[in-house]
Amino acid sequence: MKDDFYDFVAVELQNSLPDSRRIFYKEKTPEKEFYSISHAFVALTDGKKKLVNIVVLPLSLDLNPENKEQLLTLRDDLIFKDALLIVINEETAEMRLGNTGVFISEKLLIHCPNFIWINCSREKKSQMTFDGIHYEDLRSGFAKIWNTTVTYAGPMVGFQSVNLEIMRSTCWKCQREIKTVTGIVFPNRQLNSWNDVTWQYYHSLVSLNQIKGNTADLIAEFVATLRQHDKEITPVGYKYSNTIKSSYFAASCSYCDALFGNFYVMDERMDYLHSLGSRVDGSLTYHSITLNVDRYLIQCVFDSSEACDHTTDAGWGSK
Ligand SMILES: [Zn+2]
Structure with a gap:
């Protein structure tokens, strides 16, 4: 059965585009394959010309495991081709997720310049939001993507310089x-020296216990190098914790080898987040390290938010 949410999105989309821009490919096949791309066209987004693909998921839709798998494959194909995928799902009320919204939030969503999730509530006057705070109608939300007032800010996959944090x-x-x-x-910018208040980091620290595999090995090597000049810096490595009965990546005392569990470290660290002065007085210091960042690490950044002067928001939003 055809759902008129498809038509609603089509009208809003058409009205959001400048006259000169034409949708050159449009195929609506919701009856057969709900996951089909409903619209595809080229637009300038985030400073780059990209093929934009829109997938519309109305409220009436009941995703089965096969549909979910198809959506995940479609997403990976489009991101691989450096296209932009916009997934619009319908909900009964803003920020209240149904089954489709939960699937998008937990499985489909990837924080990157190639994926936008629009959660839309058709009944409301202001139907959608990019940042969870400011709501607007769908056509003006679309328009902000095309005129690039809304862009992606935040970490991306690949080699880059990140900051290792050390706490007194x-x-x-x-x-x-x-x-x-x-x-x-x-960090949201690159600096030669980090002991000032002119930079922020995105959302939250990725703590040692979240770090795995090659990244953990590289960080351990880097810390070993730093320790050649400063023995007060704690060594890091895989340690067995009696509390959780398993091994994880952690720091231990430079002198007595006591294990510093994540809860203990994060509790102490909270005191330093109240003021940016902790960077200036050396309570928190930062060292640039180049890592090959994967999706898992980026997800860790987005999984929590420290919401203080040290941090800035990441994701799709207004500049
Ligand atoms: Zn000790």
Whole structure:
């Protein structure tokens, strides 16, 4: 059965585009394949000309496991081709997710310049939001993508310089002064020196216990190099925790080898997030390290938000 949400989106889309821009490909086959691309056209987004593909998922839709798999494949194909995928799903009320919204949020959504999720509530006057705060109608939301007032800010996959964070601390066991490695942050600009207040990092720290595989090995090597000049810096590596009965990547005391569990480190770190002064006085220091960042690490950045002067929002939003 045809759902008029497709038509609603089509009208809003057409009205959002400048006259000169024509949708050159348009195929609506919701009856057969709901996951089909409903519109495709070229637009300048985020400073680049990209093929834009729009997938519309109305409220009446009930995703089965096969549909979900198809959507994931479609997403990966389009991102691989450096196209822009815009997924618009319909909900009954803003920010209240039904089954489709939950699937998008948990599985389909990738934080990158090639994927926009628009959660739309047709009944409301202001139907959609990019940042979860400001709501607007769908056509003006679309228009902001085409005229690039809305762009993607934040970390992306690939080789890049990120910041290893080190916190001035005292060992809980031997009480000696140490410098605890806490994790990595993704800065919003590149600087030669990090002890000032002119930069922020996106959303949240990725703590050591979240870091795995090659990234963990590279960080361990980097920390070993730093320790050649400063023995107060804690070594990092895989440690066995009796509390959680398994091994994870963590810092340990430079002197007595006591393990610094994540909860302990994060609790202490909270005190330093109240003021940017902690960067200036050396309570928190940062060192550039080049990593090959994967989707998992980016998801870690978006999974929580520290919401303080140290951080800035990432994702699609107004400049
Ligand atoms: Zn100690």
